[in-house]
Ligand SMILES: *Cc1c(COP(=O)(O)O)cnc(C)c1O
């Protein structure tokens with residue numbers, strides 16, 4: 001495969017791997033795989049949404065969708081904070097700024113390349129995605145736009161996040177779980193034993209990370225140079241790992257400067273396991289120390305989409321390595337700080353925020369107060385979600401109906417036969433639909 005556009009590399013053994021929707025090293029190493037693209041100087045094409053950056057996406061063909069984040073230089077919020085060079089990346093719905101991501105978060109950058117990569121390399125298997133809502137909504141939306149089917153597994157308490165602006169939900173097999181995010185993940189691991197299905201892969205899936213990396217690519221072309229600091233709220237930290245990897249490639253590209261930005265991430269207290277472990281100087285999360293009273297802590301969170309219990313923190317190439325090699329840091333943010341930051345951002349910039357984006361805004365305020373960032377520093381603030389209220393002015397939201405409800409207590413003896421029958425039926429009706437896939 002000398003001429004392949006990209007290959008995968010294991011960061012542990014350095015082995016080069018030809019991608020067959022491969023999410024782990026064949027030698028069994030606990031390391032993220034990273035994409036190595038043949039083209040080192042990225043082109044910015046036009047008219048293809050996020051696929052304008054297809055040079056650095058692990059797919060051969062572009063999907064015709066118009067999701068793409070924007071970057072702009074903040075006037076008012078930056079001024080309020082005393083920052084002269086605050087750049088905002090916005091992923092969400094804000095037509096006045098020409099950004100039309102109708103699921104309102106940057107998860108919409110993960111779904112298109114992931115579905116396309118599965119189509120190209122996963123033997124026509126159907127992707128299974130487990131999430132606390134925003135990821136599954138993004139996959140559901142791209143599934144209905146392209147006709148590529150997905151199985152989405154979501155905790156019952158997050159079912160209200162499952163909607164799209166399209167009425168047709170034929171391509172979405174939604175399963176609700178009477179439990180939390182971790183139960184949804186556990187069930188997805190069982191369900192993928194069914195032959196027609198394949199596990200999406202989460203943080204280990206290069207298409208998800210490189211898809212989110214489009215935020216940094218778009219920002220680099222707008223700013224013409226890498227920022228000194230990058231701010232993002234995290235649950236899993238996958239988006240921040242993606243940012244780090246995109247910065248590594250942009251440095252290799254050579255046109256945007258040579259210095260790795262400081263990556264500043266933030267978690268919402270009281271559930272902040274990575275914050276807790278990092279404060280303690282540990283490369284491992286210890287449940288007893290970093291995640292006591294998990295259920296109660298998660299219930300108290302303002303931004304509960306950030307409630308990932310098993311983040312890719314210690315894995316090679318994960319959050320711990322990212323923080324170390326980018327001179328990064330983590331802030332723990334209280335609900336009160338979130339709300340204050342949210343109010344200020346919304347009134348200064350004129351768009352509503354996802355609660356997770358408010359966490360990032362609060363962390364920036366904290367970093368300024370502490371003197372960690374300076375007035376002249378070039379800062380990229382990733383507003384990972386927003387525009388829900390704005391979307392409601394233009395669209396109706398159609399709730400996605402669940403096709404099955406599962407109970408995690410019975411996960412040892414999940415009714416796999418029954419699920420398989422249902423999925424087979426779903427698949428046969430979807431076979432026709434999948435011919436509708438539009439490639440450009
Ligand atoms: C998922 C999500 C995040 C956190 O992303 P990571 O995967 O932890 O990097 C932040 N903001 C929003 C709006 C999200 O949906």
Ligand SMILES: [Zn+2]
Pocket residue numbers: 010011012013014015025026027028029031
């Ligand atoms: Zn390896």
